[in-house]
Amino acid sequence: MSKDNQILEELTSKDYEHGWSVDMEVDEAATGLNEDIIKWISAKKEEPQWLLEWRLKAFKTWQEMKEPDWANVTYPKIDLQALKYYSAPKKSNKPKSLDEIDPELLQIYERLGISLNEQKKLQGIAVDAVLDSVSVGTTFKHTLSKLGIVFCSFSEAVKEHPELVKKYLGSVVPITDNYYAALNSAVFSDGSFCYIPAGVRCPMELSTYFRINAANTGQFERTLIVAEESSYVSYLEGCTAPQRDENQLHAAVVEIYAAKHAEVKYSTVQNWFPGDKNGKGGIYNFVTKRGICAGDYSKISWTQVETGSAVTWKYPSCILKGDHSIGEFYSVAVTNNYQQADTGTKMIHIGKNTKSRIVSKGISAGKSQNSYRGQVQVMKRATNARNFSQCDSLLMGDRCGAHTFPYIDIQNPTAKVEHEATTSKIGEDQLFYCNQRGIATEDAVALIVNGYAKEVLNQLPMEFAVEAQKLLALTLEGSVG
């Protein structure tokens, strides 16, 4: 074993920084999954009949589906009947201000460095914090509502804007889409809803912090973003989860709808508990994210920094239906220890003169496996479609793996599709050069990795970019190779 691998061995044994949980009383569903549970959830949330029916239909569909097995990941089969499908902090009345919020909750945010108090003051970020399944605090609502922007929890949207929810729910990711999306549709607990009216440019970054805090609770977030004609919104989602011994399932669905000339930027920093250094525990993150550029000249841009989860299965995609519409995917996916990530994107060109850009930066350390899976599809009527894909892999040490699976399907001869891929290792030369200038190895790794991922990090809003850089450094602490 080389010296670098020894260092790697010693130092990757860092424990997860956000690994703790606070005991809280919860109000939860009985264990297992059946029609009664779904009815119970729906009743608990005081949902209208149509939504209950939608859930039940999704449940039926799901029952007939099989768990997908094509991803380059392996994990023990999840016993979905052993999970609980709803849990909410036990506080019957919704708080009106932060003062009314359970101090224990506030403490969690503080320890994560994202206290609402602080966030409220900071640079105009509206925060809709989701703890477990129910929103516990929403700020800046007033400013937003003056512009006609709706930004609230999904449950609230169901109550206050049922016509919007009914119109768009499942319109981008239908219940039949895939196994996890169907499951989510049946049992989704809560999430965020965002509506930007025509012509409105959302004046602040919208952000939501997700966090799992109840053992054995499957998490099924549902997010729906609708951007009407000529509107603009930048939406941020970030999460960290407490350490657990059992694997936790997270199967979220995010749907984005962009009308003519609308632009939606969706950024994620994902840091679910990845499992300990022996590969024990950790979150299973099986997410379906898709946006449709429905109108001409619309644009959807996904940026993700994926550092967490034991197993990640996630392909934020764009359906480029409108002519001249643009889809972008910028991703940094880091895996360490025994993590497995199979992530990428799909760009489906339907409209004329549609463009897509894919920049994927994989970083693998420890004994992890990191796969990029991307599909570029150009349909018959998509004249002059353009795609550029750049897929880079950075390896740290020699026990990890990086894999690239590009799928290209072109049905229109005018299409121009470019694909570039590189694989590199953090060089001893680079590390020594940094050391020789007085930079410690850990900081050198952080510097080199952040440089490597720069093109993606640059896409993030400023304050998120700084957090993301710290997160990358933290995740890779000691992974020299």
Added chain:
Amino acid sequence: MLTIKNLHASIEGTPILKGINLEVKPGEVHAIMGPNGSGKSTLASVLAGREEYEVTEGEVSFKGKNLLDLSPEDRAREGVFLAFQYPVEIPGVSSTNFLRTAVNQVREYRGLESLDAVKFLSIMKEKMKLVEIDQKLLSRSLNEGFSGGEKKRNEIFQMAMLEPTLSILDETDSGLDIDALRIVSNGVNQLKTSENATIVVTHYQRLLDYIVPDFVHVLYNGRIVKSGTKELALELEEKGYDWIKEEADAASV
């Protein structure tokens, strides 16, 4: 300041340095010359703490400390600077950002407070003048796509920023055009004080017209086989290495 005693070092089991002795005092400039493959860069790397090289025998003390006990970064923080013969490229990291990290880590080690962006920039501006380096170059990714000469100039700029006590310049002159050679040498000379010392590794006596050495050593086959004053460099320029090799080979039989 630097005392090297009977230093032996090998790489992957192959001995390269075979008993180096050298004493460098504050304020001195030492030139090390010698044929290709004689071990000049190896000596520089061993002093800087490159882990691939195994020190099999001998001692190195620097400012009274056992240099060989220190990690590469601590050697740098103690004031050892190596201008690389082949500077490394780091994509996506600007020279500015890189240097700021370096300078602040060195300062922290020395118990100084870290420089804020404004202070750092003003020091940078001042040092940029010294080697006439363009700001644009410094905002680009470190050494990526730099010309050979630009890389070398950037090394000396970094040296200016880090203010080392012992600078080892490994063939900094190769790749520099005539004007750049003068500018870079000027920079090195201006950084010279009575407290610090410089070791210049070079093949060309021309550099020594600019950076005038107090001593010239010839490294051959892992040993310093001849030492003298700057006149030795002139002699080498004229006669080449054969006569020294013969002398040395005869002595070692």
